[in-house]
Amino acid sequence: MYRKYECTEECRLEQGVPVRRIRALRDFDDVKAGDLGGWIEKELNLSHYGICWVYDDAVVCHDARVYTSAKIRHHSKIYGTAKVSGTITIGNYTNLCGTAIVSGSTSLDEFQDIQGMSESEPEDTIEELDNKQVLELHLKQLLDWNTGDSNLAWSDIEQIRKNAETYLRLTKYLDSKKGF
Numbered sequence: 001m002y003r004k005y006e007c008t009e010e011c012r013l014e015q016g017v018p019v020r021r022i023r024a025l026r027d028f029d030d031v032k033a034g035d036l037g038g039w040i041e042k043e044l045n046l047s048h049y050g051i052c053w054v055y056d057d058a059v060v061c062h063d064a065r066v067y068t069s070a071k072i073r074h075h076s077k078i079y080g081t082a083k084v085s086g087t088i089t090i091g092n093y094t095n096l097c098g099t100a101i102v103s104g105s106t107s108l109d110e111f112q113d114i115q116g117m118s119e120s121e122p123e124d125t126i127e128e129l130d131n132k133q134v135l136e137l138h139l140k141q142l143l144d145w146n147t148g149d150s151n152l153a154w155s156d157i158e159q160i161r162k163n164a165e166t167y168l169r170l171t172k173y174l175d176s177k178k179g180f
Contacts, residue, residue, distance in 0.1 A: 014059045
């Protein structure tokens with residue numbers, strides 16, 4: 001295997017585990033050899049194949065995995081057993097956790113919390129919910145995220161609707177026994 005990054009000695013705690021900053025070992029896509037990336041707990045978190053990368057102050061830890069051409073940017077956090085693949089870009093303060101799986105060729109960058117099902121949750125998947133239910137779920141997540149400021153401007157409703165549609169298209173739930 002031709003490694004594309006290494007873990008530096010720079011370390012911090014994130015989600016209860018130590019994570020280390022990564023450094024590119026070769027040029028690929030918009031990353032140059034020597035560039036510092038984001039933070040991972042272990043090499044299992046970020047594939048050496050493809051052009052996937054963790055940028056900025058983003059974190060991937062636990063048993064989460066980033067594959068193919070996925071880009072994790074800004075202050076995003078991918079953890080649990082979440083999987084990210086395709087040409088998707090996840091940015092800003094998006095959190096992807098649990099058993100959530102996101103793939104495709106779009107971006108998630110609007111302060112989103114996306115959680116996969118745990119074994120204690122119902123077997124329904126997000127695809128089985130209608131758009132109104134997804135919008136309600138997404139709106140609740142946004143309000144929970146902003147617990148200190150629950151006054152949502154009406155001008156944000158259209159963006160929330162678009163985010164809910166993106167959420168519906170991109171998020172797939174799998175139980176913990178299914179692999180990626």
